[in-house]
Amino acid sequence: MIGRLHGRLVEKHPPHLLLDVHGVGYEVEAPMSTFYLLPEVGAETLLYTHLTVREDAHVLFGFATAAERSLFRSLLKVSGIGGRVALGILSGISPEGFADCVRNHDTAALVKLPGVGKRTAERLMVEMRDRLGDWAAGAGALVGPRTGGPAPASPVADAVSALVALGYKPPEASRMVRAVEGGSALASEEIIRLALQGALK
Numbered sequence: 005m006i007g008r009l010h011g012r013l014v015e016k017h018p019p020h021l022l023l024d025v026h027g028v029g030y031e032v033e034a035p036m037s038t039f040y041l042l043p044e045v046g047a048e049t050l051l052y053t054h055l056t057v058r059e060d061a062h063v064l065f066g067f068a069t070a071a072e073r074s075l076f077r078s079l080l081k082v083s084g085i086g087g088r089v090a091l092g093i094l095s096g097i098s099p100e101g102f103a104d105c106v107r108n109h110d111t112a113a114l115v116k117l118p119g120v121g122k123r124t125a126e127r128l129m130v131e132m133r134d135r136l137g138d139w140a141a142g143a144g145a146l147v148g149p150r151t152g153g154p155a156p157a158s159p160v161a162d163a164v165s166a167l168v169a170l171g172y173k174p175p176e177a178s179r180m181v182r183a184v185e186g187g188s189a190l191a192s193e194e195i196i197r198l199a200l201q202g203a204l205k
Contacts, residue, residue: 006030006064010050016042018166018196019091021066023051032066033087035076035094036166036200039193041068056080056087063087067094075099078135082128089119092171096200106132116203118171162192167199 009032011025018039023030032051043049051066052073065087067073072094079090093102096117105113106129114125160181167177180199184190190198 006053006055008050008052009066011048013043013045013047013049016045017162018192019095019169023049023066030064032064033091034066034068035072035091036096036170036193036196037072037094037098038066038068040197042193065091071099075102078132079128081135082131084124084127088171089124092118093120095170095196096203102132118167159190159192159195163195163199166192166196 009023009025009030011023011030013021014024014029015022016039018036019033021032021034021039021042023032032053034051038051051068052070053067054065054073054076056063056065065073065076067076076090076094079085079093080087093114097105097113101113104110109129111122111125111129114120114128115122120128163181163184164174164177167180168174172180177199180203181195183202184195184198
């Protein structure tokens with residue numbers, strides 16, 4: 005099991021990133037909450053990881069904090085929740101916000117997340133109620149500090165692509181990005197963050 009990676013950030017195209025660890029490039033999928041904290045390309049960073057082994061692929065997921073990884077692992081134990089849906093949940097809501105939804109039985113907030121319908125939201129309420137302490141025990145650790153670097157060539161296109169990868173349909177992803185005021189002047193991570201916030205309203 006690969007539990008943690010520390011290396012140089014080579015590429016970041018949400019939800020995918022490439023981390024160079026002593027000459028070995030690790031392809032990692034990460035939630036947007038982690039992308040908001042990543043430094044610029046070329047900087048050193050630390051990620052907590054979870055490796056999923058399937059018949060057709062080995063998928064490495066990365067997280068800025070141990071608490072996020074812990075919640076991700078708890079979500080995977082819920083019937084019908086796979087890695088892609090769990091990433092979508094973590095991208096759209098913080099672990100604390102998710103815990104509040106479960107405690108308050110707020111299914112309306114959860115169904116706004118990609119891949120979560122009413123039935124899945126109800127299942128999350130039932131199965132996660134007893135697991136809320138799992139992720140809280142994880143120690144939060146931020147990734148490395150931000151440093152200057154080149155901006156992506158097309159932040160708007162990157163934002164739409166990332167939302168589609170998180171489970172939104174292309175027309176819906178485009179609509180969400182268009183709804184962000186001044187989006188063309190923002191970095192892709194900021195556009196995605198604002199688009200996800202808008203979707204939850």
